[in-house]
Amino acid sequence: MGSCIICGASVDGHICESHQEDVVFDFRGDDPHQLVSNRFYRGTVDGYADFGVFVDLAPGVTGLLHRSELDRRLESLPWEPGDTVYVRVKNVRDNGNVDLGWSIRQSDREFRGTLIQEGETSRLPEEEPEPEEKEAEEAEEAEEAEEVEEAEVVEEAEEAEEAEVVEEAEEAEEAEEAEEAEEAEEAETEAIEGERDRIEIGSLEDRTGESVRIEGEIVGVQQTGGPTVFEVRDETGVVDVAAFVEPGVRAYPAVELGDVVRIHGDVERRREEIQIETEALAVLDGEAAETVERRLANALSERARPDEIDALAEDSTVEALSMPLLDAAEAIRRAVFESRPIVVRHPATADGYVAGAAIERATLPLIREEHSKRDAVYHYFTRRPLEGSVYEMDDATNDVTRMLQDRDRHDEKLPLFLLVGTGSTVESADGIGLLDVYDAASVVIDAAVADPETRESVDTLVSPELADVDGTLSTGALVSSLAATVNTEVRSDLTHLPAVSYWEETPDAYVELAQEAGYDAERVTELREAIELEAYYQSYEEKRELITDLLFEDGGDLAAHVSEQFREKLETELSTAQANLKTENVDGTEFAVLDTDAYSHQYDFPPETLLLDSLHRRVRGDRSVTLGIGTDELYVRSTMDLSLREIADAADEIAPQADITTASVRDGKLEFLSGARDAVENAVIAAIADQA
Structure with a gap:
């Protein structure tokens, strides 16, 4: 038995259970399973990755401090490889991977004590031994004096002998250095001339x-x-x-x-x-x-180049887009084989997440096969969801900043940017233009809308609109066939995804695919609703593990639980919105207008786009338009084929003081000056009535 170095309580060792977190341990073991959870350890920075910092706790024992554990942005850490840091062991997994947590204390003096852990036991730091008895010390001093006297007698002889030994050692060292230099020269010559057989x-x-x-x-x-x-x-x-x-x-x-x-x-x-x-x-x-x-x-x-498109179902739109889809698949596979990071950008919607997750599902196994490092799937593949459906300058600036830091700090290649359900319209031109300045490759895939100008801005563009194809594809359905082409071995994992990406009017071929995979209509709906809810919260985070659990590894319980929350929140908001709609008929077109500032939550689920989509489905008729107007934004939903840009131009002529512009064709969103809100509402209604 011993006593706790903090409180003095009797313990089997040096620290009691309640004071485990008040000391820092210097780990001297060789097995990660010897580490104790919730203890603080002194470590050394081994290196950085996109997702965190690797910290060596002992030779051969390394843990990961994930960026989510930090109290600041990863790139703002002042640590360099070799720096001493202090971390908390959160968990040691069965495979030996060590999960670390952040410690606000970053020096020995900030802890109340220090212990050395050797294997599974701990001890106090080494101390200089003290003489046991004063008499022993005096005897030792006398003996030392006698030894000094004897040493003086032989010192001259020893000096002569040492001089001879030194001379011999110097000669031996020179010979050894010459031999090493010759061996190094032979090794370099062998490396250059390639005398051994090459191994793959x-x-x-x-x-x-x-x-x-x-x-x-x-x-x-x-x-x-x-x-x-x-x-x-x-x-x-x-x-x-x-x-x-x-x-x-x-x-x-x-x-x-x-x-x-x-x-x-x-x-x-x-x-x-x-x-x-x-x-x-x-x-x-x-x-x-x-x-x-x-x-x-x-x-x-x-x-890199697949032989043909591996479409998940017979779809004339996918068939018509086979060449650009093959180009996109080749670009993704080539990036993997070139060790080029892939950054996927997609809207934070169910359709966007399904598309991004499909590409992720196909690409990660290829990265694992290509790279020997276990963390390569985090290092070479990232999803960064967008709040809207436009790749704005703010998003591009974030991407360019990160890629330049990775290039300069880690000698990384510039990534391939895969823009899914975004980047296909002129509203994204400035953002894509910034990528183009740095020659960063980009692939854009969008089943909904696209502008001809996009062809000149990106390396590969996949869109039915630019191929003169009529179809009802969702982006999730289009990208799922692309993902199956990128990696045919995961095809069976993807067959239910297209059905999940549709809110209504799902093509029969994709309904049947989901059913064959064991996903009936109720389960598909639960998945869609659960993904939409989780997409809203922490919208800028990829939530890789959570989305994987929902889409690929959930037996139904998780999706059903989250889906129930989705329905409760949406129904509450819809009831309030529907009760406060302002309706009018203009030249045979029914308008329903919602003041989103007054009758929707601005900073909680559901987002305005989902609320208005759901509201429009509930109240629409043959010739109907639903408008949602807020402080400086207006959303348009219609059963008729309207041109949002023409509406914006016409409304701007009616109310020139409002500066009405198209913010996102894909989201049906206009922007204006907040002081002219009433004039904007009237101008937009007049412009739509005239176009309808």
């Missing part, structure tokens, strides 16, 4: 412990607190290559992103991941580099 990266799993030679392109560089880690890609995959000079010092500083290299090294496992420990690395040029580049390019072209 895709076969390294079976070669642990072997010495190998690989050739490929540098697609990433990360400086850790220890080695420099190069990501190297060949025609079969990507692997980490560690090169060490001394802790925190850049190895091979002349090697840059995009260089073609030949590497000799040993295949090892680090944190259960394949890694090559470098013996020699040489940058290739001339014919040797051209040979590798040609091999990579040929393999990439062969792997």
